Amino acid sequence: MKIEIDGLIGVPEWWSFEGGEERAATYERFRQQVERIGRSGARKIEVKIRSIGGNVQDAFLIYDALCALAEEGAEITTVCYGYTASAATIVAQAATSGRRYVASTALYLIHNATTTLDGNAFDAERTARLLDKTDERMAQIYARRSGRSVEEFRERMARDGGRGEWLSPEEAVEAGLADRVGGVTAWGELRERAAERIRNWFISEKNAQKEEKMTISDGCAVVAALAARGGEEGDLRGRIGRSETAPSEDPGVAVSGLIEEDFTEFSHNGRAYHLDASRLRKSF
Numbered sequence: 001m002k003i004e005i006d007g008l009i010g011v012p013e014w015w016s017f018e019g020g021e022e023r024a025a026t027y028e029r030f031r032q033q034v035e036r037i038g039r040s041g042a043r044k045i046e047v048k049i050r051s052i053g054g055n056v057q058d059a060f061l062i063y064d065a066l067c068a069l070a071e072e073g074a075e076i077t078t079v080c081y082g083y084t085a086s087a088a089t090i091v092a093q094a095a096t097s098g099r100r101y102v103a104s105t106a107l108y109l110i111h112n113a114t115t116t117l118d119g120n121a122f123d124a125e126r127t128a129r130l131l132d133k134t135d136e137r138m139a140q141i142y143a144r145r146s147g148r149s150v151e152e153f154r155e156r157m158a159r160d161g162g163r164g165e166w167l168s169p170e171e172a173v174e175a176g177l178a179d180r181v182g183g184v185t186a187w188g189e190l191r192e193r194a195a196e197r198i199r200n201w202f203i204s205e206k207n208a209q210k211e212e213k214m215t216i217s218d219g220c221a222v223v224a225a226l227a228a229r230g231g232e233e234g235d236l237r238g239r240i241g242r243s244e245t246a247p248s249e250d251p252g253v254a255v256s257g258l259i260e261e262d263f264t265e266f267s268h269n270g271r272a273y274h275l276d277a278s279r280l281r282k283s284f
């Protein structure tokens with residue numbers, strides 16, 4: 001399922017486009033799109049963003065709505081095109097981990113919040129406090145998704161008198177505001193699924209249930225610890241999950257179950273295999 005966010009966020013779609021019903025730039029229209037997604041039962045949502053920003057209130061509401069969908073198990077992908085600026089960059093942060101794309105020709109702008117003011121000095125003070133809190137909220141969102149500090153983003157946003165800075169796609173990734181340069185392609189999706197399956201092959205079922213991954217280095221460390229403790233396996237043995245192996249195709253290795261047979265006729269590897277297997281069976 002795809003949602004298009006075009007034009008100025010917060011400005012009614014029909015002001016900006018013919019056929020604006022196909023696009024979502026206000027929270028109200030986005031909410032209607034979300035309801036449509038809910039009725040369809042779609043669990044993968046791609047949000048295409050072509051916006052130079054707009055009303056940060058609508059952006060916060062759209063961001064929160066996307067995060068709520070992600071918490072319910074939906075996979076959210078955001079893809080930024082062209083000039084992606086200001087409030088639009090908030091929406092882009094709502095993607096599932098690893099799913100924030102930015103096109104190779106895009107530019108990305110973060111800056112302090114701005115507004116217009118009509119009133120007296122007290123109104124100006126109140127507005128200044130609200131703007132500062134808005135800046136803090138935006139910096140918190142950037143920091144949460146990037147793993148960087150709030151202070152770092154407050155400093156970036158305040159550059160050039162609060163006008164912020166434009167980032168290239170590569171700079172956006174480096175800053176933690178995007179995950180990768182490019183768009184979503186069928187080949188890319190296939191490659192990601194294949195990579196995920198390969199990663200899962202190297203996680204034992206036991207460790208997967210504990211949400212732990214044990215690397216080869218981890219395994220070596222456990223073996224070394226066992227040796228240092230003089231064979232006191234204790235709970236360390238429980239940290240090593242059983243390896244999943246395929247049947248051997250070496251013709252010099254006897255078929256499993258022939259341990260009692262005279263296997264001197266087999267190759268050196270075959271004899272070593274059976275001796276090791278018999279010892280292991282006695283140990284366990």
